[in-house]
Amino acid sequence: MNPSEFNSFIVILIYGSLVLLSFLKLANPLKVNRKANFCFGIFLFLWSTFWMDEVLFLITGSVVEFQSLFLVRFIQFLTPVFFYFSVLFYTNPSFTFKITDLKFLVFPIAFLICLWCIRLGYNTPFEYLSIMLILAQALCYTGISYITIRRHQRKIQQFSSNTEGIDLNWLEYIILVLFMVNIIYVMYNLFYNPTSLNFFINAIFLLVVYCVGYYSLKQKEIYPLEENQRKELISINEDSDLEEVKRKLISDEELFKIKEQLENIMAIQKPYLDSELNLIRLADMTAVSTHHLSYVINTGFEKNFFQYVNEYRVEYAKLLLKESNSKLSILGIAYESGFNSKTSFNTTFKKITGQTPSEFKKTGSDL
Structure with a gap:
């Protein structure tokens, strides 16, 4: 098996694992952390779509511009939002949305306007703006997710004598790994040929996906059910x-x-x-x-x-x-x-x- 075929095999494993795991989280057979698992399941499914171009190419043998579709680009933009919502519900299952939470719509609405302008033919300025919005939203929600988890780790010490299994360490580590991988990928894109990094990046993502699957499926209820x-x-x-x-x-x-x-x-x-x-x-x-x-x-x-x-x-x-x-x-x-x-x-x-x-x-x- 040559490197290209091996990379294709890894892509299939990543996509299949993410889709399967998303359905498991949405089905939530153990009925724990219901709201958090629902949001996490949507996050995993949206995350899987980033490999759809490669999967469709392997299936059809021709280039399919799946990610260039208007609706797909907008839905993918919501990936970090649903990750943050899952963190929010893991750390506070009683959280309810208020009128002030309309702030979560600021980035998506701005991105939707950008996409619409690109569709009307104003490509260059709005393509750059859309990339900036993607990076800004990813950094914003990654940052506040990390802060929320760290705050949660201090809070649970107020009521629990054993925090292992409810401290959400696995989510914290995943955030840090994804952040480092994305920095490497961006830097490599700027100075080298990004295609030569595909195998390395996909191999890292496959390991991350398996870790996500292992820890997310064993995550127990954090707060009492009553x-x-x-x-x-x-x-x-x-x-x-x-x-x-x-x-x-x-x-x-x-x-x-x-x-x-x-x-x-x-x-x-x-x-x-x-x-x-x-x-x-x-x-x-x-x-x-x-x-x-x-x-x-x-x-x-x-x-x-x-x-x-x-x-x-x-x-x-x-x-x-x-x-x-x-x-x-x-x-x-x-x-x-x-x-x-x-x-x-x-x-x-x-x-x-x-x-x-x-x-x-x-x-x-x-x-």
Whole structure:
């Protein structure tokens, strides 16, 4: 198989994988993250159309200017918009569009006007303008998607003690990879023959598509399915972004009382050993509202929920690691301490103690 045939094979794999994956996301057999998966499915289908010219050429044997069609160009322009909408619904499934969200139409309307002018024969100036709009929209939505994901990663630490699987890291990495690949492609187009880069770019995109498929299909529900609980947690997240987080929700006496009660529960009942512990469960145990408990942890202990719970887990793990007669492996100790993976255990343990669990165990055994 020569390089040209191999590149054609990769193109078919990319297109077929994207179309299949888009239908899987739209069908959403697990019924999780419904709005997010619907938007992500549309994004994947629109993304697949960028390889349609090559696929049609392989099928018909002649050049088909599929992407030059008026409607196709406009629909493809919406690809980064639907990616951003999927990020928006992953991070906030209760999001609803308001009148102010008409701002999302600014780029598409401007692009539609450009396309119409090109159709009327004003090719040169509006072709350049359309390219600038494509780049501007791609950069704009890529940027705000990345910022939204980073903000989400901080927010979930307000209510979840284990963020692995709900932090949307895979979307963040995909954004960074696509951004770098596009920069390479643009630079290569400016200084070299772009056709010589097709195989490399398509090979990278194929790997990205498979990674997207793997991580998007295993993405679990981020927020509780119960609507009231979901809205309660999202409202706490919104409050945590305000500068006046430390405004008094309760009196100092009540704050001290809940702090003391919480410390007793953590010491006696050890709820942190439950890997699924979240703010709602701990609030039920303390018989206070999630807002008040979040306030007590943030203000009274000057930590977020994730830090507060995982410090207890690390202290418990340190006791297990010091036991000379313990037959538990590092992974076993991680699970016993309330962590749900060895990776999160190692990362959290080192962040708090400055050592990995293995290093801590070795240091303890040397004493």
